[in-house]
Amino acid sequence: MVLNYIWIGFFLVAFLVALVQLAMGNTEIFPALINSTFDNAKTAFEISLGLTGVLSLWMGIMKIGERGGLVDVLARWLSPLMVRLFPGIPSGHPVFGHIFMNFSANMLGLDNAATPLGLKAMEGMQELNRQKDTATDAMIMFLVLNTSGLTLIPVSVMVYRAQMGAAQPTDVFIPILIATTIATLAGMIITALYQRINLFNRVIMATVLCLFVLIGGVIWLGTQVDRDTMNLWSTTIANILLFSIIIAFIVSGLCKRINVYEAFVEGAKGGFETAIRIVPYLIAILVAVGVFRASGAMEWLVGGIGRLVELCGGDSEYVAALPTALMKPLSGSGARGMMVDAMQTWGADSFVGRLSCVFQGATDTTFYILAVYFGSVGVRKTRYAVTAGLLTDLVGVAAAIFVTSIFFR
Numbered sequence: 001m002v003l004n005y006i007w008i009g010f011f012l013v014a015f016l017v018a019l020v021q022l023a024m025g026n027t028e029i030f031p032a033l034i035n036s037t038f039d040n041a042k043t044a045f046e047i048s049l050g051l052t053g054v055l056s057l058w059m060g061i062m063k064i065g066e067r068g069g070l071v072d073v074l075a076r077w078l079s080p081l082m083v084r085l086f087p088g089i090p091s092g093h094p095v096f097g098h099i100f101m102n103f104s105a106n107m108l109g110l111d112n113a114a115t116p117l118g119l120k121a122m123e124g125m126q127e128l129n130r131q132k133d134t135a136t137d138a139m140i141m142f143l144v145l146n147t148s149g150l151t152l153i154p155v156s157v158m159v160y161r162a163q164m165g166a167a168q169p170t171d172v173f174i175p176i177l178i179a180t181t182i183a184t185l186a187g188m189i190i191t192a193l194y195q196r197i198n199l200f201n202r203v204i205m206a207t208v209l210c211l212f213v214l215i216g217g218v219i220w221l222g223t224q225v226d227r228d229t230m231n232l233w234s235t236t237i238a239n240i241l242l243f244s245i246i247i248a249f250i251v252s253g254l255c256k257r258i259n260v261y262e263a264f265v266e267g268a269k270g271g272f273e274t275a276i277r278i279v280p281y282l283i284a285i286l287v288a289v290g291v292f293r294a295s296g297a298m299e300w301l302v303g304g305i306g307r308l309v310e311l312c313g314g315d316s317e318y319v320a321a322l323p324t325a326l327m328k329p330l331s332g333s334g335a336r337g338m339m340v341d342a343m344q345t346w347g348a349d350s351f352v353g354r355l356s357c358v359f360q361g362a363t364d365t366t367f368y369i370l371a372v373y374f375g376s377v378g379v380r381k382t383r384y385a386v387t388a389g390l391l392t393d394l395v396g397v398a399a400a401i402f403v404t405s406i407f408f409r
């Protein structure tokens with residue numbers, strides 16, 4: 001229901017802002033809005049088309065893992081933790097393996113692999129869902145943790161900084177890692193409060209401690225090597241792990257003496273069907289976001305926030321980077337463009353340029369994730385998923401401002 005109101009709000013606000021622009025003499029505003037609807041509808045279809053191959057590949061691989069028993073083994077190994085975070089899923093259920101694979105791919109920055117793995121996890125949770133059109137608690141926890149965007153090494157952000165001439169492209173690595181970790185923990189706590197999950201138990205606390213140790217190790221490593229070495233290591237390790245997973249699944253299928261090829265084809269068919277199902281949901285959200293941007297509402301919103309901060313006597317320097325933060329929950333490509341624009345305008349090594357990069361790496365595309373993941377299984381009633389996701393984004397934005405101020409002011 002919240003997503004419904006937000007979607008309608010995008011159009012209504014865009015229309016009102018466009019009317020004001022027209023009254024001010026901007027006669028091109030409504031043609032720009034219409035062009036935006038066509039362009040974003042086309043973009044949504046192209047994204048879905050681009051996902052088809054990746055979805056088919058990874059759902060085929062996951063089908064091999066399921067029949068080979070490797071997903072079941074992984075699920076049983078993770079059950080002590082997962083049953084506490086996802087109490088609605090039975091202990092040892094195979095969906096835990098899919099959830100873990102999705103989280104791992106996200107942490108390694110493997111977006112193309114993370115999406116199909118996440119969709120596979122959603123399919124598994126939908127099988128347990130008694131009300132097929134309504135999101136379960138487990139689905140919401142899963143999606144909120146996805147929207148927190150926890151990534152160990154934000155390679156793409158560092159590459160953009162290098163292209164924009166940053167003196168040290170990796171200098172935002174530690175701030176991003178700290179901010180995204182805070183956002184992830186906040187998302188877990190916020191959703192747990194909604195679901196009345198007790199986070200103060202030994203298994204969850206031990207897992208959080210291990211996460212901090214892992215992140216601390218990555219931070220230490222990042223301070224010991226140069227940019228090229230870090231990029232090389234992160235890319236190489238991620239791809240080795242990814243290909244090792246593929247080989248492990250195939251070997252598990254051979255050990256179980258299943259027809260690996262037929263299992264892959266069966267799973268790949270499901271990937272194609274999933275890609276088709278998400279087209280309308282993607283078109284709906286991207287067109288709404290597109291008209292909101294094209295109307296000039298985003299610029300007005302940022303300008304209004306800046307003036308409000310100044311009236312309250314606050315430091316408004318960070319406001320120039322807010323377009324990236326405000327766009328990130330709506331559109332990954334849009335936020336990326338805002339980040340690049342901030343570095344072009346203010347300089348890659350300016351406070352605004354660096355803060356834009358931390359914003360980009362600290363959170364994820366909340367509305368895109370909700371549209372794709374819920375749309376893939378036909379869930380229309382999202383309950384508190386949007387609220388929890390946006391609150392997580394807000395914590396991530398606040399953490400990014402705080403951490404960047406400490407490191408670069």
